[in-house]
Amino acid sequence: MKATAIALILVAAGCGKPRQGAGGGGGGGANERVMIQNKGSDTMVNLAQAWAEGYRAVKPNVGVAISGGGSGTGIAALINGTVDIANASRDLEPREADLAKKNTGKDPVRHVVALDAIAVIVHPSNPLAEIALAQVACIYGADGTCAKWSDLNVEVPACSGQEIVRASRQNNSGTYHYFREVVLGKKDFRLGSRDMNGSKEVTDLVAHTPCAIGYTGLGYLTPGVKALCIAAEPGKPCSQPTKQSAISGEYAIARDLYMYTLGPPQGTVRGYLDWILSEAGQAAVEQAGYIPVPRERRGK
């Protein structure tokens, strides 16, 4: 009877409903439940969840399933054709776009859904208030030589030994990739940084470690850390990471946050994206601590 039981279970499992999503979730009757598969950037995962929650109120029969894992995960899933929308906090690389075209026959389409600024943060007791990009590169880069706070002419009171403790992200993170591109000029990070699982962990680490420095998305800033004023070049005026400076381009490490779809979005997915770029969706962006897309850029 146990053998029959196994056989029955496997048959029942095999005969279940085929997977929904990964096909645009198109159409469907008004009351039919539709799932949109949404995967990718950890930077955006909380924002994505806020959108999913907000959209439930608008269209209760559409559910958005959210997974994190990093921009790379989302893009990988897009290439394999297993998600409807991939969240990415970095641009698709040419070879990724090629792979997607090769595997699925469709070109990925990019939608700007929010703006973000990457803040460089230190412990509140750190007397440093502004820093140049080159100095940040000196701290984080493989060919950088700044290992102690004294190298920056700073003395952090509660930090014994003045050793700079670098908090970073793991390489599945779009934040990591974008930081590397803008701050390190695509050169390698220096090994030995504490590579945290998420921006929240970075903020937590820096908030509790006087010796630490880290980088994190705007949405993860807490009063427990201090965001440094970034000067594009030493001697030039610096700017704080704020909504205005990110939109105007004055802040050097500001970036767009993207959602990628395979081909132009259709049906339910299109409805969802339209809502995200509407006033309601962008209000959720601001509430989550990110920067809404300026009106003139929406829908481009």
Added chain:
Amino acid sequence: MSSRRVARAGLRLRTERLLEVAIEVVIRLCGVSAILFVVAIFLFIFREGKDFVLDSLKPGEFFLSPEWYPDSVEHKRYGTLALVAGTASVTILAMLIAVPFGLGAAIYVAEFSSGRTREVLKVVIELLAAIPSVVWGFIGMLILNPLIIQLFDAPVGLNVLNGALILALMSVPVIVSIGEDALKAVPDSYREAAEALGATRWQVVYRVLLPAARSGLLAAVLLGVGRAIGETMAVLMSTGHAVKIPTSPLDSVRTLTATIAAELGEAPRGSEHYRALFTIGMLLFVITFVVNLTADLVIKGVRRR
């Protein structure tokens, strides 16, 4: 009996026998399932990782270089030395803590305690074994982390020490339960002979039981090591995840297991990085295979006596 009844009885017997044969086939299939799965695990991991091993693997770099840059734009490097050092350092420190405590507890439970105390202790140790890995990681991140910062004046509390303490607490139940079995397996005649010669309890343990149970205790330690090497979530959350060969227990490190867990999501299927991670998986499989095999051979040696 009418001929029809005989025929029906014969049919029933034949169906029963057929069913019996079918069931036996299923049972035999299930019996070999363990072998099938072990082979399957290795095959599937090998299948995903073999292209890296065959095409891009540079053994010198892979095993001896501490530079792990799988996604570098300019210069990809796949050196796992720092990762291996991470796994090794956390495991060794964990065993340095777990073995004395585990063996001590095993001796106490097996030889010095009795009745109620023994039952309570055994239950506590079993519950210790039941705590999930992610809860241990949580404990390391939120409870041990600030404690280590305070006690040792370390800049960060996520380091080798943190991971080792957690792993030690996770491995102790294994060491205690198998160590206790090993001590109980020593024949009573050994104990009785020693006591007849006037030895105290402690002398019996120290001079007779420990040497006699030596291989079983070794097996217990080996299985604890296997558990520590294979642990993923707890070390992912508590060791600080830094690619670095540690020079002190207060340094942050990254283990092989945590590297796979952290980076697997990123690499698109079929990329070199993806295959490199599966290759690390193969390495882990082989290491734990060897450790468990050794432990099992040692235990078999004990039981034969």
Added chain:
Amino acid sequence: MNPFSQSSRSRSLRRTQGVARAVFFCVTLLLVIPIVAIIGMLLLRGAPALSAEFLFSEPLRGMTAGGIFPALVGTLWLVGVSLAVAAPIGVLAAVYLNEYAREGWFTRIIHLAIVNLAGVPSIVHALFGVGAFVLFLGMGTSILAASLTLAVMTLPVIIASTKEALSAVPTAFREACWSLGATRWQTVRRVVLPNAISGILTGVILQVARAAGETAPILFTGAAFFLPFLPQSVHDQCMALSMHLFVITTQVPNVSQAMTYGTALVLLGVVLMVNATSIAFRYYLRRRKRW
């Protein structure tokens, strides 16, 4: 000379014995104390969050409010499906090893395989799950793929504990059946299994707890960060309590300390309760044993 007076040698021996005993007791205590302290801290910081609402409502406002119900449901799905697969296979495998197979090189290899399967790191199980179930068999990330990965993980211990339960059934029972002309399967089905069922259940229950607590095997095979609906079939993804704890500890900002500790407490509570059930069951059986 008083034959009962203690010589100085025996006195010092007894002292060493006392010291040794005290040392070992302290060692054991040093193990127990951290556990009690940790559980105490979890209770202290997490209890404020525990309420019916916490357990039965879904996460709201970016998972900083509301509850963990979908995660509980998801864990139930995963445990249920994985045990539905692992228990029959494991029990039948143990039946084969204990009732059908002859001791020899073949059973030796099976035993080795079981020991090694039990020692495979959880992340390697995840790699296998991705390679075999998600990709090769095309299940995609789903409860099915995640549960099958968990099933492979819990299988070896189920086999080992079932085998122990089966071998505890006295041979006399089997011999009585054979002498009556029963086939091997009839003996197993009608006499051996019913008498071993309690030991089997104890082992299976323990693996329920283990499957509920594991995170790595389900990370890439079926667990999701957030799902708006409860799963309706094995082809859906699910949230899971273990993954949820990992996510709110490392990725979700602004979750209150009470909620974070509360989630850990619920997970720990579920696992420990299941284990305690198994232990209590074992005691009950020991007293009820009929031989």
